[in-house]
Each structure stands twice: as structure tokens, then as C-alpha cells.
Amino acid sequence: MRLVIVTGMSGAGKTAALKMLEDMGFYCVDNLPIPLVGKFAELVQSSSGEVSCAALGIDVRSGDELAQLEGTLNDWNNIQFPYEILFLDASDEVLIKRYKETRRSHPLAGKERLDRGIAKERLKLDFLKKRADYILDTSTLLTRELKAELERIFMGRERFSSLFVTILSFGFKYGIPSDADLVFDVRFLPNPYYDENLRSHTGNEKAVQDFVRRGGTADVFLDKLYDMIDFLFPYYVKEGKNQLVIAVGCTGGKHRSVTVANRLYERLKEHSEIGLKLEHRDIEMDNRTKG
Incomplete structure (x- = not known):
């Protein structure tokens, strides 16, 4: 069983990455409430091989509950439960440009400027980035290049240094x-x-x-x-x-x-x-x- 937590900055390509992983055969769930993450992992593990690979999308939309995830990850480490973290990142300039192009509002910006929301998000996700097994900077990646990297990491089973x-x-x-x-x-x-x-x-x-x-x-x-x-x-x-x-x-x-x-x-x-x-x-x- 392989469980991958897909996370990262809003606008860095998490939704696209989840869709690509789904095409690779992963069972994907996005924005699951944090209190249910542990239960989800248990269900996947006890699926008797029906679900061999699962990807769980988690980001700042979880609100204040996001901080609870650190405790869950610590528990998994203590019992040696296997999981991986994929963190998608991009430069502030690129994130701002993408938001302006799509005319969407940042989940943490509120009535403030975009850069304030991005700064808050980086702080909230810092603990996940530090734990990440794979960090992909999508600032200059085309969609097909992102797909190629994901295939190499999760299909090729090759060692990946996040570089x-x-x-x-x-x-x-x-x-x-x-x-x-x-x-x-x-x-x-x-x-x-x-x-x-x-x-x-x-x-x-x-x-x-x-x-x-x-x-x-x-x-x-x-x-x-x-x-x-x-x-x-x-x-x-x-x-x-x-x-x-x-x-x-x-x-x-x-x-x-x-x-x-x-x-x-x-x-x-x-x-x-x-x-x-x-x-x-x-x-x-x-x-x-x-x-």
C-alpha cells in the first residue's frame, strides 16, 4: 500500500497533480477533513489490496484543523506507518501571476493583497514542506513536464532528490x-x-x-x-x-x-x-x- 499526501501552495498545481496521479491508478481524495485523515489511512490499509495506491490532497482550505495533521503524522511515524509527502511550490511572483490570470481569490488573503495571503500560507504549510519527501517547484514547469516528473517519481520507483x-x-x-x-x-x-x-x-x-x-x-x-x-x-x-x-x-x-x-x-x-x-x-x- 502506498499513501501519498499531496500538498503545497495554492496555485502551484496540486489539483492538476491529483488528476495526474488518478490517471496513474491512484485512488485520490481531495480536501478531506483533517480529523478523518487517520480513518482514511486505516481504510486504505485494510482494503485487502483493492486500493494499492492512494493520494490525499491537503491544503490551507482545512483551516485551523490543518495544525492537527502534524500530530497525526507524528503518530504515523511512531508506529512506522508508511506515507509520503509531495509538496508543490512556486515562486511568489508566479503564484500572483496565476491568481491574476484566473481572477480567483486566495483562500487566506481575504480583503488583503495577494502577497499577504501567500505569506500566511507559507507559514501554515511550513511543517509539511519540512517533512516532504518530494518538493516540485512548478514555477517554470509545463503541464507535460509536471506529468513526466510525477510519472518518474511514482511510476518509475526511482530515487528522487527533489532537484x-x-x-x-x-x-x-x-x-x-x-x-x-x-x-x-x-x-x-x-x-x-x-x-x-x-x-x-x-x-x-x-x-x-x-x-x-x-x-x-x-x-x-x-x-x-x-x-x-x-x-x-x-x-x-x-x-x-x-x-x-x-x-x-x-x-x-x-x-x-x-x-x-x-x-x-x-x-x-x-x-x-x-x-x-x-x-x-x-x-x-x-x-x-x-x-
Whole structure:
């Protein structure tokens, strides 16, 4: 029997996550009164295999009763009752944007501003986030990417460190990404821009990739970069970091940075325990500015 408590910030995707888990075969219940949580767990456990996986949605809609859940979780720990907690989070800016787009009111905001309600919610859910087995930051996740992560956690049975990594290529002339945690400058590599036959092509194409990797410097750099990132991952996880943006930049974000980002992404696929995403921010910017 597998019992997952799905919780997190309002607007971070909890409802969507529950629907996805239901599609995976979980028996899902949302917003169950806290005094009934223990009874629900007992019923699931005694279902004689009829319910092998269950997901329970819990959030601040439980009101003052939410604090009672900590006692229930402590009791479960004492009797070694198996459960997991999935916590969905997002930045305040993203949550505010989502609320404004849907024109919904925050459950704790009342007549106050949205940011006040979000701050109150973070305090109320802090004890659940600290206990969480999995923390997913959905700030930049597409629906299909969220689904892929949930499938990997709950269907693949793989070890998951709650670290989601974005590999992002960019052009320095368009600005360094504001959310970048690590920034690497690859403008020292051979530049296809000066080859008229390659200028209009991108680092997604083999001819450009071969040009950038000419001489072997790019491959040596990638080996050293991978070794450093591989070294850093466990320390970021230990620190509690759940989202890491690795930005790779060249002048225009079209050739060298795209090539290196693609290669790094392929190498990092070896880490089955992390979430991984690839983005090329400025790959089309030259065309747009010329247009």
C-alpha cells in the first residue's frame, strides 16, 4: 500500500497533480477533513489490496484543523506507518501571476493583497514542506513536464532528490538570465557566426556542432563542466535546493551556447535521480530582431 499526501501552495498545481496521479491508478481524495485523515489511512490499509495506491490532497482550505495533521503524522511515524509527502511550490511572483490570470481569490488573503495571503500560507504549510519527501517547484514547469516528473517519481520507483535542473542557453547581448544559479561563458569556442554557410543555422544542427567542437576544446570543457556539476549536485540537495538553473551563454545564444547546452543535457541524463529540462532562450532572437 502506498499513501501519498499531496500538498503545497495554492496555485502551484496540486489539483492538476491529483488528476495526474488518478490517471496513474491512484485512488485520490481531495480536501478531506483533517480529523478523518487517520480513518482514511486505516481504510486504505485494510482494503485487502483493492486500493494499492492512494493520494490525499491537503491544503490551507482545512483551516485551523490543518495544525492537527502534524500530530497525526507524528503518530504515523511512531508506529512506522508508511506515507509520503509531495509538496508543490512556486515562486511568489508566479503564484500572483496565476491568481491574476484566473481572477480567483486566495483562500487566506481575504480583503488583503495577494502577497499577504501567500505569506500566511507559507507559514501554515511550513511543517509539511519540512517533512516532504518530494518538493516540485512548478514555477517554470509545463503541464507535460509536471506529468513526466510525477510519472518518474511514482511510476518509475526511482530515487528522487527533489532537484529539478534547467539547462538554459542564452546570448549575452540579450542579457544574463535573472534566474540563473550558475553561468558559464563559452565565447572562447570557435564561432560559426563567421562562417557564412553556418551563420543562419543553429547549434541544434550537426554542422554547427562539429564546427564548435573543432579542435577538441569544447569536449574538454564539457568533461570538466560535467565533473564540477556532478560534484555540486549532492551539496545543493543537502542545502535543500529544489531548482537549479545552469545557464550557458555565447554572444547571440544561437550557435556555441546551444551546442554546449545540448551536449550537457545529454550528459546529465545519466542522473536518473534528478528532474531535467532543456531551454534555448535566444536561439531565434537574431531572426526576430532582423525581422
